[in-house]
Amino acid sequence: MTDKKALKNEYKMTPLQMGIYKITNLENGKIFIGKGLDLRGKINGARFQLDMGSHMNRMLQKEYAEYGKENFSFEILDRLKPGKDPARDYSEELGLLLEMWLDRLRPFGDKGYHKKTG
Numbered sequence: 001m002t003d004k005k006a007l008k009n010e011y012k013m014t015p016l017q018m019g020i021y022k023i024t025n026l027e028n029g030k031i032f033i034g035k036g037l038d039l040r041g042k043i044n045g046a047r048f049q050l051d052m053g054s055h056m057n058r059m060l061q062k063e064y065a066e067y068g069k070e071n072f073s074f075e076i077l078d079r080l081k082p083g084k085d086p087a088r089d090y091s092e093e094l095g096l097l098l099e100m101w102l103d104r105l106r107p108f109g110d111k112g113y114h115k116k117t118g
Contacts, residue, residue, distance in 0.1 A: 016041075018090055019079040020101050025063055026071045031105060032060050032113040033077070035098040037090060043074050060113040077101055 016038040023032040023046065036042025049055040050064045050072070064072060078101065080093055107114045 016082075017076075017079055018082065018094060020077045020094075020097055021046075022075050022077050022101075022105075023060065024073045024075070025060075025067060026073060027067045028063075030063070030110070030112050031107045032057060033098065033101050033105060033107055035094045037094065039076055039079070043076075047074065057113050 017040060018037050019035070019039050021034050021036065021039055021043050023034070025031070034042060034046065046055065047069075050061060051069065053061060053065065055061040055064070078097060080090060080097060082088070082090070102114065105112070108116050
């Protein structure tokens, strides 16, 4: 029998996977790019929001309802490796990584669910 307390402590000590994810509409190829300090949690949260009709991106939500969840894929594009300091805030690095992927994939207009800024 496994020791639940030891498993819980091991889970807490395991660094979260941080990085960039993509949601793709398989019907029209449009994409949404997102970031997360906990990729698995962020992707699961996005799926839940889309299923509940409450995702922050209205166009993505509209097309998700229109085309159905079976026509959307979720994937991790990039991971940010944590450093040795467990208290470090990686928000800025994630923001820069997101900008890099937005520049690379250009998910604007007919290609995606993002609006150009600035």
